[in-house]
Amino acid sequence: MTKKRSKCLFVLFSIILVVLLIASFVNFTYPFSVNGNYYSYSNFVSNLKLGEDISSSYRFIYRADLPDHVSGSNYGELKMVTMEGLKSIVQSEGYKDVSVAGYAEDYIVLQVGNILTKQDETDINYLVGAPAAISFWTTSTRDEGSLIASAQDVVSVEELDVFNGTENVHIVEVKFKDELKDSIASKTKGASAIFIFFGDEIFTPDGMPLGSDGITDGIIPIQSSAFVDKTTANSYANKIRTGMLPLNLTAVDHAIITASYGNGANILLYIAMILLILIGFVYLIVKYKQLGWLACFNLLFFITIGLFLLQSIPLVHINFSGIIAMVICLIIAVDSLITIFERAKKYYNNEAKLYVSMKTAQKDSLFKVLINNLLVSIVGLFCLLMPSMGIQSLGWVMFVLPIVNLFTSLVLMRLFIKMYLALNAFDGKKCNFHKGGKDA
Amino acid sequence: MLKRDFTKSNKEYFKQNKIPLIVLAVVFVVAIIIMAVFGFNGNFEMAGCTEFNVAIHTEDSATVSKYSKEIEKIVNECGGNLDTISIFDKGGNTKLVVRYTKELSTDKQTEITKAIITNLNLTELDVSEHVAVSPVVRPADYIYTVVAVLLLTTIASLFAYFRYNGASAVAIILSTIFANFAFLSISAILRLTIGLSYFAMIVALNVLLVYCAFMLFGHIRSSNWLANKEYSNALSDALKNSKTRMIFVTIALLVVGLLFAIIAPSNIKYVSLNIMFIAVVLLATIWYALPFVWSVFITSTKNKSIKNSKVKEQ
Numbered sequence: 001m002t003k004k005r006s007k008c009l010f011v012l013f014s015i016i017l018v019v020l021l022i023a024s025f026v027n028f029t030y031p032f033s034v035n036g037n038y039y040s041y042s043n044f045v046s047n048l049k050l051g052e053d054i055s056s057s058y059r060f061i062y063r064a065d066l067p068d069h070v071s072g073s074n075y076g077e078l079k080m081v082t083m084e085g086l087k088s089i090v091q092s093e094g095y096k097d098v099s100v101a102g103y104a105e106d107y108i109v110l111q112v113g114n115i116l117t118k119q120d121e122t123d124i125n126y127l128v129g130a131p132a133a134i135s136f137w138t139t140s141t142r143d144e145g146s147l148i149a150s151a152q153d154v155v156s157v158e159e160l161d162v163f164n165g166t167e168n169v170h171i172v173e174v175k176f177k178d179e180l181k182d183s184i185a186s187k188t189k190g191a192s193a194i195f196i197f198f199g200d201e202i203f204t205p206d207g208m209p210l211g212s213d214g215i216t217d218g219i220i221p222i223q224s225s226a227f228v229d230k231t232t233a234n235s236y237a238n239k240i241r242t243g244m245l246p247l248n249l250t251a252v253d254h255a256i257i258t259a260s261y262g263n264g265a266n267i268l269l270y271i272a273m274i275l276l277i278l279i280g281f282v283y284l285i286v287k288y289k290q291l292g293w294l295a296c297f298n299l300l301f302f303i304t305i306g307l308f309l310l311q312s313i314p315l316v317h318i319n320f321s322g323i324i325a326m327v328i329c330l331i332i333a334v335d336s337l338i339t340i341f342e343r344a345k346k347y348y349n350n351e352a353k354l355y356v357s358m359k360t361a362q363k364d365s366l367f368k369v370l371i372n373n374l375l376v377s378i379v380g381l382f383c384l385l386m387p388s389m390g391i392q393s394l395g396w397v398m399f400v401l402p403i404v405n406l407f408t409s410l411v412l413m414r415l416f417i418k419m420y421l422a423l424n425a426f427d428g429k430k431c432n433f434h435k436g437g438k439d440a
Numbered sequence: 441m442l443k444r445d446f447t448k449s450n451k452e453y454f455k456q457n458k459i460p461l462i463v464l465a466v467v468f469v470v471a472i473i474i475m476a477v478f479g480f481n482g483n484f485e486m487a488g489c490t491e492f493n494v495a496i497h498t499e500d501s502a503t504v505s506k507y508s509k510e511i512e513k514i515v516n517e518c519g520g521n522l523d524t525i526s527i528f529d530k531g532g533n534t535k536l537v538v539r540y541t542k543e544l545s546t547d548k549q550t551e552i553t554k555a556i557i558t559n560l561n562l563t564e565l566d567v568s569e570h571v572a573v574s575p576v577v578r579p580a581d582y583i584y585t586v587v588a589v590l591l592l593t594t595i596a597s598l599f600a601y602f603r604y605n606g607a608s609a610v611a612i613i614l615s616t617i618f619a620n621f622a623f624l625s626i627s628a629i630l631r632l633t634i635g636l637s638y639f640a641m642i643v644a645l646n647v648l649l650v651y652c653a654f655m656l657f658g659h660i661r662s663s664n665w666l667a668n669k670e671y672s673n674a675l676s677d678a679l680k681n682s683k684t685r686m687i688f689v690t691i692a693l694l695v696v697g698l699l700f701a702i703i704a705p706s707n708i709k710y711v712s713l714n715i716m717f718i719a720v721v722l723l724a725t726i727w728y729a730l731p732f733v734w735s736v737f738i739t740s741t742k743n744k745s746i747k748n749s750k751v752k753e754q
Contacts, residue, residue: 053636261708272699279695283688320708321640324715328644331692332651338685339655346681368658371603372651375596379647382591386584394640398647 006422020304042094047311049097050114051319051393054266057113057257058124062249064108078246085245086110089238093127129251132243133199138191148187149176151243159233170233172222181218188214269323280334288341291431294416295337302333302408306401321390325397332376336369336409348433355425358417369409373402441679442731450736471625480627484523485576485635491539493568507560511538514555520544577636585639589646596650604657607737612653615730619649622721633710645718652726655682675731686726693719
């Protein structure tokens with residue numbers, strides 16, 4: 001490999017690594033819209049499904065009643081639709097770990113996991129604490145006859161970005177049943193504004209001004225200064241959607257299921273992991289200088305690919321034992337690299353050239369690294385067979401991460417070493433290797 | 441690191457190291473008695489606990505913290521073993537969940553409730569009843585942990601037998617027993633509080649043990665293979681060559697333990713100490729127990745070859 005090609009490859013892999021790091025640790029909203037909708041990206045770490053021992057969850061128990069105008073023959077079907085709807089509403093708010101289950105004859109239990117901050121608690125409570133009993137009125141005092149429509153009349157809710165002549169504004173468009181078009185048009189014609197209520201709480205205290213013809217198309221575009229960004233408009237639309245579920249939900253109980261290890265346990269454990277990784281990096285850099293940097297580069301790939309896989313597999317739940325398994329796997333990943341480097345050091349000490357030492361070391365340690373990682377992976381696989389949640393979590397991490405390590409330490413590292421040798425094929429001192437050293 | 445004179449027979453070797461072996465045996469017997477008589481000091485996850493809520497009509501963090509400290513003081517004065525006080529906001533109010541490490545008698549519960557109401561100027565409605573929380577750990581968890589360790593040891597020893605030799609397989613089995621007993625007896629002797637994660641740590645210890653054992657056997661084989669050294673020299677070479685990696689593993693575990701001790705919430709502080717013990721037990725096993733067993737068995741067996749170790753030379 002030529003020096004130029006090696007440098008190009010290093011740049012290319014650095015770019016890939018930066019992308020992977022962003023994907024792993026950064027949340028953002030995509031800077032473009034699809035059909036007027038902006039989507040947000042949540043990183044690999046926030047997508048990890050944490051166990052109840054290290055993250056709090058919010059649980060609601062609802063009584064699910066049939067609306068007055070619906071017959072009871074298809075209650076079971078409606079309950080399923082309600083449960084699915086509830087789940088998708090909460091998930092569209094960015095909460096990935098959501099479970100909804102039927103309980104007794106007419107109860108639904110919603111549990112939202114990975115509640116990390118107090119703001120999460122407030123937001124969840126606002127969203128599904130009391131499903132929206134939204135109603136639209138032509139008077140702020142809700143006089144008789146001034147009701148335009150209510151939640152049951154809503155067909156769809158969409159959040160949109162509209163250009164108002166000077167800037168893009170966020171609106172929530174509520175579409176009502178076609179058969180109400182005339183009624184809405186007649187009620188809004190001549191009215192000065194629309195007042196929106198959530199239950200007894202007024203949402204638009206000043207009302208929304210109307211044209212002289214009122215609303216003729218059965219669609220009410222809700223504008224508010226509260227919609228400062230796409231997220232707030234989306235939350236508002238979701239709140240309305242909770243009122244559109246086929247069954248009437250009344251929250252009879254809600255509770256925070258505390259993380260067994262206390263509030264913020266997961267954050268503290270993440271900090272511990274990051275510090276551990278940094279210590280591993282410092283150790284490698286001090287011990288192997290330039291090869292240490294190369295090892296850190298390789299380990300970052302290991303970490304990001306590992307996180308990607310752990311968050312992608314639906315069954316993986318990271319409990320505290322999973323964190324312990326991560327520590328073990330990280331040690332094994334570092335050790336795999338040390339195995340290669342130590343062998344290379346030994347060959348170099350015995351007067352071999354750097355590139356020969358590295359190549360022979362890789363060849364020699366191939367089987368060793370392979371066996372060690374496969375063994376841990378097989379143990380992980382056996383742990384998966386145990387029905388205990390703690391051991392399963394340990395098993396998943398020990399099953400997945402050694403396989404990732406095999407790829408990074410044997411395939412990627414091989415390529416990185418090849419690239420490095422194109423830049424430095426002889427000078428072992430740059431890797432803290434010394435001819436005729438004490439290991440010779 | 442173990443230094444074995446292979447010119448001496450096992451009998452002579454045992455005689456030479458009589459005192460350390462007797463001390464070790466005595467410690468083990470004492471540990472087993474402690475484990476059998478007193479059992480382990482399980483936390484709320486293992487033994488269950490009592491908890492109650494206190495409602496405070498403010499969200500101001502300074503005030504909440506003041507209340508929390510007062511409650512902690514009251515509970516300690518009344519003799520309750522406080523585990524944690526968790527703070528939750530609930531629509532303008534704050535809920536404090538007070539959890540003890542163990543269940544409390546009804547008299548103590550009443551005493552604490554009254555003291556909190558009087559000292560903090562709260563009403564009876566603000567302090568909930570004490571509720572007994574069932575243990576999280578099920579009997580099956582013990583069985584699954586044992587099964588996981590047994591499976592791991594079986595696979596590892598079979599693999600060691602086919603890849604290396606019989607002495608390696610026996611060394612894995614006996615050193616696993618040593619490491620597990622050492623780890624368990626440390627917790628028993630020091631009366632450490634343990635919880636659900638303890639099971640995961642036992643599995644973790646065994647995984648690391650097998651990993652490091654194979655690292656050592658690999659070094660023995662390559663030393664035997666590359667330099668055509670006798671098994672006796674190969675062992676000391678292997679121990680020397682695996683020094684860097686073993687030190688890294690030990691330091692990493694000690695650092696993780698230390699980090700957890702600094703960072704982790706009070707109720708998982710026990711984990712940090714146990715991780716540090718894993719490091720110590722692992723080092724003792726890989727540098728002393730495992731080479732000791734290996735050397736004893738390799739000395740007593742007729743077939744001292746390490747499989748495939750001469751292939752390259754031939």
